[in-house]
Amino acid sequence: MNISNLGSNSSRSGISESQKNVKTFILPEKCFERYAACTWRRGNKFSIYPRSQKTSSSPSNIDNKILDVRQEVLLFIPILRKLVNESNGTYLSLQKAAEAAKTSDNHVEFLKLSRQYRSIIRVCIEGLQEAASKETNGIEKNSLLSYITIFYSIECIWHLCEILYIDNIPGDIVLPYLLEWVRFHFPCHEQTAAQLLEACERGSEDHPEYWDTVVGMVVQGRVDVARALLKLHSLTDSNEFKLLDNSLRSMPVYSVYGGISTGEFTVSWKHWQAECRSKLGSRVLASQPKLELIMKLIIGDYSAFESIREKYTSWFDLLGGWVMFTAPWSRRHALGAAAAACAGMRPAAGRTPLDAMARALMDGDLHQVIHEIQQISDNGWFATHLTDILYHCGKLEIMDKHQTNVTSRLRDSLILEYGCLLMEHPSLWPVGLSYLASCPPEGLRRAELVLERIPVQTEAKAMRVVAEAKKYGLLGVVQSVCTCMGARHLSSGRVGSALAWAVRARNSALCARAADSALRAYCASGVLPAVDFLLTAGSAMLLCDTLLFLGKYCDFHRMYKNREFKKAAKLLVSLLTSKIAPDYFWETLLLDTLPLLESDEPVFSSDDTFEIMLCLELKPLSLTQEKADLLRLALTRNLARTSLSDVDSGGE
Amino acid sequence: MPLEVQGTFVSQKINKIRWIPEEYEETKCFFTGSWDDEFNSIKVWTLESPHEDEEIEYPRALSELPVDGDVTEIKFTEKNKIVVSTSNGDVRLLEISAYEMQTPLREIYSWKKLHNFGIDPCSCTSLDTIDGDIVTIGEDGNINILNGRRGEITRTINGADSCSLHSVCFFKHSEIITGNVRGHMKIWDLRINNNKPAASFLLAGDEMAATCILNHPTQPHIVLAGSESGSLAIWDLRVNSFPTSLLNAHAAGVTEMHFHPENPQKLLTCSVSGEIWDWNMEAMTKSSKGPDNQITTWMPLEDKNAMMVNSLMPTLHKPINTLHCDKGKIICGADNEAVYLIKNFKY
Numbered sequence: 001m002n003i004s005n006l007g008s009n010s011s012r013s014g015i016s017e018s019q020k021n022v023k024t025f026i027l028p029e030k031c032f033e034r035y036a037a038c039t040w041r042r043g044n045k046f047s048i049y050p051r052s053q054k055t056s057s058s059p060s061n062i063d064n065k066i067l068d069v070r071q072e073v074l075l076f077i078p079i080l081r082k083l084v085n086e087s088n089g090t091y092l093s094l095q096k097a098a099e100a101a102k103t104s105d106n107h108v109e110f111l112k113l114s115r116q117y118r119s120i121i122r123v124c125i126e127g128l129q130e131a132a133s134k135e136t137n138g139i140e141k142n143s144l145l146s147y148i149t150i151f152y153s154i155e156c157i158w159h160l161c162e163i164l165y166i167d168n169i170p171g172d173i174v175l176p177y178l179l180e181w182v183r184f185h186f187p188c189h190e191q192t193a194a195q196l197l198e199a200c201e202r203g204s205e206d207h208p209e210y211w212d213t214v215v216g217m218v219v220q221g222r223v224d225v226a227r228a229l230l231k232l233h234s235l236t237d238s239n240e241f242k243l244l245d246n247s248l249r250s251m252p253v254y255s256v257y258g259g260i261s262t263g264e265f266t267v268s269w270k271h272w273q274a275e276c277r278s279k280l281g282s283r284v285l286a287s288q289p290k291l292e293l294i295m296k297l298i299i300g301d302y303s304a305f306e307s308i309r310e311k312y313t314s315w316f317d318l319l320g321g322w323v324m325f326t327a328p329w330s331r332r333h334a335l336g337a338a339a340a341a342c343a344g345m346r347p348a349a350g351r352t353p354l355d356a357m358a359r360a361l362m363d364g365d366l367h368q369v370i371h372e373i374q375q376i377s378d379n380g381w382f383a384t385h386l387t388d389i390l391y392h393c394g395k396l397e398i399m400d401k402h403q404t405n406v407t408s409r410l411r412d413s414l415i416l417e418y419g420c421l422l423m424e425h426p427s428l429w430p431v432g433l434s435y436l437a438s439c440p441p442e443g444l445r446r447a448e449l450v451l452e453r454i455p456v457q458t459e460a461k462a463m464r465v466v467a468e469a470k471k472y473g474l475l476g477v478v479q480s481v482c483t484c485m486g487a488r489h490l491s492s493g494r495v496g497s498a499l500a501w502a503v504r505a506r507n508s509a510l511c512a513r514a515a516d517s518a519l520r521a522y523c524a525s526g527v528l529p530a531v532d533f534l535l536t537a538g539s540a541m542l543l544c545d546t547l548l549f550l551g552k553y554c555d556f557h558r559m560y561k562n563r564e565f566k567k568a569a570k571l572l573v574s575l576l577t578s579k580i581a582p583d584y585f586w587e588t589l590l591l592d593t594l595p596l597l598e599s600d601e602p603v604f605s606s607d608d609t610f611e612i613m614l615c616l617e618l619k620p621l622s623l624t625q626e627k628a629d630l631l632r633l634a635l636t637r638n639l640a641r642t643s644l645s646d647v648d649s650g651g652e
Numbered sequence: 653m654p655l656e657v658q659g660t661f662v663s664q665k666i667n668k669i670r671w672i673p674e675e676y677e678e679t680k681c682f683f684t685g686s687w688d689d690e691f692n693s694i695k696v697w698t699l700e701s702p703h704e705d706e707e708i709e710y711p712r713a714l715s716e717l718p719v720d721g722d723v724t725e726i727k728f729t730e731k732n733k734i735v736v737s738t739s740n741g742d743v744r745l746l747e748i749s750a751y752e753m754q755t756p757l758r759e760i761y762s763w764k765k766l767h768n769f770g771i772d773p774c775s776c777t778s779l780d781t782i783d784g785d786i787v788t789i790g791e792d793g794n795i796n797i798l799n800g801r802r803g804e805i806t807r808t809i810n811g812a813d814s815c816s817l818h819s820v821c822f823f824k825h826s827e828i829i830t831g832n833v834r835g836h837m838k839i840w841d842l843r844i845n846n847n848k849p850a851a852s853f854l855l856a857g858d859e860m861a862a863t864c865i866l867n868h869p870t871q872p873h874i875v876l877a878g879s880e881s882g883s884l885a886i887w888d889l890r891v892n893s894f895p896t897s898l899l900n901a902h903a904a905g906v907t908e909m910h911f912h913p914e915n916p917q918k919l920l921t922c923s924v925s926g927e928i929w930d931w932n933m934e935a936m937t938k939s940s941k942g943p944d945n946q947i948t949t950w951m952p953l954e955d956k957n958a959m960m961v962n963s964l965m966p967t968l969h970k971p972i973n974t975l976h977c978d979k980g981k982i983i984c985g986a987d988n989e990a991v992y993l994i995k996n997f998k999y
């Protein structure tokens with residue numbers, strides 16, 4: 001499934017394209033034969049289930065099934081996960097560098113990071129190669145090999161892009177860099193040349209690839225190597241060879257720092273080429289067709305290039321030579337024409353995606369480049385990272401059909417999509433999150449939605465999700481995750497944990513529910529749960545009244561156990577008079593006064609006793625008649641005791 | 653020689669990493685335990701150079717043992733035996749062959765669902781070992797004492813904490829200290845059978861979990877705890893229950909800490925914020941007379957400038973979950989699915 005959200009994509013191509021992108025699958029199960037419905041799940045996942053509008057009275061005997069459908073993501077295979085993680089580090093460094101670049105020029109840093117990306121791709125290719133060499137299963141091996149091809153072309157295009165848009169080439173003279181690119185990605189005859197030079201034997205022309213190698217070296221712009229190879233020919237002392245060697249040697253080489261202007265250089269270059277042309281015209285080389293071919297190549301003769309095109313698999317091999325021998329002073333924008341010329345040398349050759357990308361790059365049509373690289377099946381890794389770095393280098397300017405600048409929107413949409421893709425993975429979600437967080441504000445909104453839905457099995461995971469959410473200021477997520485954990489503990493009857501998470505969530509409703517369940521548990525069993533929590537809760541108790549009440553009540557128990565009866569009594573009275581006790585708890589509270597009332601020494605003052613009496617009369621339904629009478633008796637007796645000598649209510 | 657850091661991506665988020673000790677040669681092999689993925693495993697790795705003449709060594713996996721749930725802790729009970737806890741509540745005692753590292757790990761004992769919420773799964777969050785005895789804790793708030801030699805449960809303290817426990821440490825043979833999700837620390841004397849803590853105190857008042865506890869190797873009454881908030885607390889258990897010092901250390905939760913086995917003045921910590929630090933504790937252990945004329949060898953930190961803290965690695969963008977050191981070599985595992993080897997550490 002290729003769900004591209006780049007608006008121009010569909011608008012440019014119209015309906016036919018969208019129809020082309022439709023694939024039809026037949027659902028394999030019998031239960032879907034009549035009716036099927038589908039619903040979205042988390043991320044790029046949906047479920048298909050049988051659904052009928054009519055409710056049938058007889059239970060059907062077809063086995064109903066639910067199908068989960070999800071996109072197969074190439075990046076999630078273990079080898080490519082390394083790429084995902086490592087490039088994430090570089091991406092985040094790049095965002096920092098971009099932040100710094102707002103105040104100062106940070107060009108070198110960008111170049112460094114771009115190289116880092118490329119080395120990551122190289123490492124990934126190495127990993128894939130190693131895996132492919134070990135793989136014995138044919139199908140698996142094939143798919144590994146196809147991944148290698150994908151990443152080879154990614155690296156190739158990235159390198160070209162780096163030369164043309166990320167690097168600051170002195171004087172904008174791209175030739176040396178272009179030659180380097182060709183040599184690096186389309187090495188040809190290099191080994192043969194090295195072998196021949198190492199052997200260093202006269203008469204090397206007997207080697208079957210001798211001439212191809214010499215021509216190859218010329219086309220790659222390695223004039224020195226070509227000359228050295230020519231010296232190994234048995235006829236090297238003949239006039240023809242000397243003549244060509246002389247021409248090759250005297251070729252002017254342009255260098256920005258050479259101290260001459262482009263104009264001056266052009267004059268001397270043209271002069272040199274005219275000389276070569278006249279030598280060619282005088283047909284002194286006619287006896288040596290190969291030398292004539294080389295001479296034709298170095299004067300930039302189109303037909304000569306055309307004639308050797310067959311020997312190479314792609315036109316990239318010829319590009320360096322073509323630029324070198326037609327216009328070595330070419331600047332970046334002139335490359336488009338050169339590329340067109342080279343590509344046209346064998347019109348019959350099919351256009352590969354790599355061709356299309358390279359052509360678009362040299363034409364300077366970055367919009368087209370991005371459009372092309374989105375077609376690569378790497379789940380958008382390349383498009384996302386390349387667009388991002390080009391965007392930060394300030395080299396990307398993309399207009400929509402109304403001529404408004406949509407560059408940042410394009411960058412954001414690619415990153416958001418890539419980030420969301422990674423968020424789906426059970427392990428890579430923090431990586432995805434860091435992508436989303438780098439595109440505020442929409443990224444964070446999306447992150448919020450996805451984070452809340454991440455399955456959390458353990459508290460360790462919950463704490464990690466909370467930490468990540470806090471890092472990006474998503475306090476809503478922090479609350480909802482903590483509330484969820486609390487609610488889960490509460491529903492399983494673990495009051496302590498529920499309270500701990502409710503306090504973390506600062507959720508007073510959940511606190512109240514948890515405290516309430518603790519109080520009810522106490523009423524039912526006579527054991528107060530989560531005492532260790534309540535005695536150390538501190539300010540957290542202020543979150544809600546019920547919790548405060550519970551905490552104080554627990555405190556009362558502690559005092560009572562420690563035989564601090566007077567303090568306990570005072571607390572109990574204040575709990576009674578505060579009226580925050582839930583109705584069902586009045587019975588417990590009132591009965592708790594009984595042992596204190598009956599203690600050897602009076603602990604309730606007469607005022608306190610009146611208060612308790614008042615409470616008892618206000619809540620007549622909370623006690624049975626029998627218990628109420630018992631309490632009344634105790635109260636009266638206490639009143640009798642205290643009326644003689646009252647308890648010092650101020651005494652602590 | 654300067655510190656040398658080398659990272660290798662392993663396609664698993666590493667939650668625990670441990671060197672496998674060697675007696676007569678340099679340690680080369682280590683365990684990793686992964687977490688937070690569809691399939692988690694314990695792997696044995698060795699460091700080796702892909703080409704003989706090269707200096708750089710890369711980890712290569714020797715064996716893999718899949719586990720259910722996340723690996724939450726790996727500790728040694730003997731030189732070649734580890735005890736592993738997982739988030740589904742299981743605890744396993746595994747043995748690695750001393751000579752043939754690539755042979756799969758052999759299970760000696762396993763305690764299935766040692767921690768549980770009835771039928772619901774419950775994470776066994778951490779464990780600690782001392783001379784073949786194992787203490788495990790879980791989200792259920794229970795403490796189990798296991799005998800690693802006989803494979804039996806010696807004791808269970810049910811409901812040791814009403815909240816979930818997250819860290820544990822044997823600081824004496826018969827005494828353990830536990831920390832829960834709120835930073836509530838409890839000391840348990842295992843000789844007493846009343847299931848009540850011998851003492852309890854709070855890590856800090858901020859309701860953050862105690863993520864790791866450690867005691868000083870030469871002064872067992874000194875206990876350190878790392879908090880989810882990134883701070884580090886130090887107690888002298890002889891004096892009082894308030895931390896001697898509470899340092900705001902890392903920017904986010906401390907995930908693991910170790911004293912260097914060869915030099916107890918060196919403390920290593922790593923954190924959720926992606927930092928790995930080396931602390932020089934010398935300044936904190938100068939001998940001095942305390943207020944009650946007792947000789948304390950652990951100074952309260954008045955002069956916080958005296959702390960010497962070095963960062964061992966540039967800060968990662970993802971949490972570092974675990975570290976382990978062996979002489980001059982430190983390994984750490986992180987959430988960016990990489991393990992880092994730090995060489996030439998001066999201890």
